[in-house]
Amino acid sequence: MQFKEIIGHDLIKAHLINTVRENRVSHAQLFLGSEGSGSLALAVAYAQYINCENKLENDSCATCSSCLKYQKLIHPDLHFSYPFIAKHKEDSASTFMESWRKAFLSNPYLNLENWRQQLDAENKQVNINIAEAHEIIKKLSLKAFEAEYKVLIMWLPEYLEKEGNALLKLIEEPPEKTLFLLVAENQDKILNTLISRTQLIKINKLSHQEIASYLINNKHVDPKDANEIAFIADGNMQEALNMIDTETNDHFTLLVTWLRLIVQDSGLNIISICDEELAKLGRENQKSFLMYAINIMRQIVLIKQDLASLVFLPAQELDFVSKFAVHYSLEQIEETINLFETTHYSVERNANPKILFLDLSLQLVLMFKYKTFPKGTQYI
Numbered sequence: 032m033q034f035k036e037i038i039g040h041d042l043i044k045a046h047l048i049n050t051v052r053e054n055r056v057s058h059a060q061l062f063l064g065s066e067g068s069g070s071l072a073l074a075v076a077y078a079q080y081i082n083c084e085n086k087l088e089n090d091s092c093a094t095c096s097s098c099l100k101y102q103k104l105i106h107p108d109l110h111f112s113y114p115f116i117a118k119h120k121e122d123s124a125s126t127f128m129e130s131w132r133k134a135f136l137s138n139p140y141l142n143l144e145n146w147r148q149q150l151d152a153e154n155k156q157v158n159i160n161i162a163e164a165h166e167i168i169k170k171l172s173l174k175a176f177e178a179e180y181k182v183l184i185m186w187l188p189e190y191l192e193k194e195g196n197a198l199l200k201l202i203e204e205p206p207e208k209t210l211f212l213l214v215a216e217n218q219d220k221i222l223n224t225l226i227s228r229t230q231l232i233k234i235n236k237l238s239h240q241e242i243a244s245y246l247i248n249n250k251h252v253d254p255k256d257a258n259e260i261a262f263i264a265d266g267n268m269q270e271a272l273n274m275i276d277t278e279t280n281d282h283f284t285l286l287v288t289w290l291r292l293i294v295q296d297s298g299l300n301i302i303s304i305c306d307e308e309l310a311k312l313g314r315e316n317q318k319s320f321l322m323y324a325i326n327i328m329r330q331i332v333l334i335k336q337d338l339a340s341l342v343f344l345p346a347q348e349l350d351f352v353s354k355f356a357v358h359y360s361l362e363q364i365e366e367t368i369n370l371f372e373t374t375h376y377s378v379e380r381n382a383n384p385k386i387l388f389l390d391l392s393l394q395l396v397l398m399f400k401y402k403t404f405p406k407g408t409q410y411i
Contacts, residue, residue, distance in 0.1 A: 032076045032102065032139060034090045037069050038268065039241045043234060047077045048089060056081060056180075057230040059202050059211040064234025066216050067267030072139035073234065074184050074212040075101070078109060081210070082178040097178055104132045108178040110170050114143070114157035114190035116150055123166040124159075140268040143187065144379060159191040164198055171201060171209055182210045189220035202228045236266025239343070250275055262344075263323040274319045282323040283348055285309075290355075293395045301392045310384040317384060321375040327352060328368045335361045363398055370394055 034044045050056050064070030076091070079101040083091035091098050100106035111131060112124045124131070127150065134141055134149045147157060167183060175181045188195065202211055202225070213229060215221055243261040245268070246252040252260065252275060263282070264271035285308060292300045312320060330342045334356040344352065356364075374391045378384070 032072055032079060033093055034073075034076045034080065037072045037076060037139075038245050039237050040069060040073060040234065043073060043232065044076075044089070047073070047232075048080065051081055051086070056210065058205050058209060059229045060213070060232055061218075061221075061226065061229040062212060062214045062232045062234055063218055064214075064216065065236050065266060066142045067140050067264070067269035067271070068234050068236050069140060069268065070216075070234040071135070071141075071184075071186055071214045074214050075104075075135075075139070078180075078182040078184060078210070078212060081180050081182070082106070082108070104135065106178065107176040108181045110167070110181070110183045112159060112163060112167060112183060112185040113146070114159055114187050115163075116155050116157055117160050117162070120160075121162050122160070123163040125166065138269070138272065140272065142267075142269045145269065157190060159185075159188070159194065161194040161197065164191070164194045167198060168201055171206060175208060180208045180210050181206070182212065184212045184214060186214045188213045188215050188222075188225060189217050191222070191225075193222075195222045195225055199224055199228065237268055238266070242266070242268060242271050246271060246275070262326060263319055265322070265326050265329075270319075270322060273315055282320050283351075285320065286324050286327065287351060289392070290395075293392055294399050296396050296400065301396070302389060305388040305392055306385055309388040312384075314378060314381070314384075317378045318375060321371050321378065325368055325371045325375070328364055328371065331356045331359075331364050332361065332368075335364065359399070366398060367395065370398075 034048075037044070062070045062074050064073075079098055080086065080091040082097045082101070084095035084097050085092040091101075093099075093102065097106060101109060104111070111128070113127075113131060115122070115124060115127050130149050134146055138145065143157070150157070171181060171183060173181075185191070191198075205211065211229070213221075213225070218226065239258070239261040242264055243254070243257045246257040246260060247254055250272075259282075260271050260274045263274065289304055289309070292304060309317065309320070327348065330344060330348075330352045333339065333341050334352060339353075342349065342352070370391055374387055377387055
């Protein structure tokens, strides 16, 4: 993968290229970026650039023997580690390498849920086991076959638990020309002993405009739909790609109707909208609806904190969030976001949608019960 294939992150790309030019390549680096930000793709492009035989000014050449193998993820000195489901105690990441190549090459912005689907994980837990730790030590102890650097890219080291301690000595004192690139989403879940041995590379979320432009130019999405998807995705390219394949819904109208029933504590109508509309959206549309609701609430938080200049919404949505912000406290909005996020998590795990959305609605009723809109207020 070349840098030019990755959306945005121009400053990060320039920094990574300079480390190679100036011979300042740290042997252990932590690429820390939120889901769908492109941090995994950046790590792969960086490794390809390091081992490119005919480096260009701002990218790898894509034509040398090393690049051609990197682009198919078949270079003998490029190794991957990632969470998986071990059916046998000796299983390692290599057992699932064909599935991994297919998943990454078809979508370099993939998230754990997409990877789990490739593995037919259902409700099983994924992790990076001790057999994989031993396999890494074995592979990196060998001499490089043909490249200047041996590279290990570990995706989601958060799933490497106490087994990670087996790798500490290797990471601290690696063989010559051995590079560790850890690609993580949640620093708090990584072993501190691993973090202390790596150089941090912080990857920011993609902007709404970067995602919208990509959808318009590369996926031929209508500009209006692309902007709505980009807003809902909130910097997560994988989430945006998921939404392209879902039915188009007017999330705003549904959200306002639903919230109006909640603040009015309209019991039978709440049951009806949960059963007849929310539960029938379909799993991916339910997820995108909840992400849209979360982002709308985040805009309200910005207004509550006197940061309205950072809110970029169409007139209708802006009018709604401005009115909503007046009537509810910051604590209530933050708790609403928490409830939406918890429900989103449950939708991903195939919880019963009728029960899920009715339970969410009733919790919101209780939270808003003593803070209702004045009679006659119009929300849209």
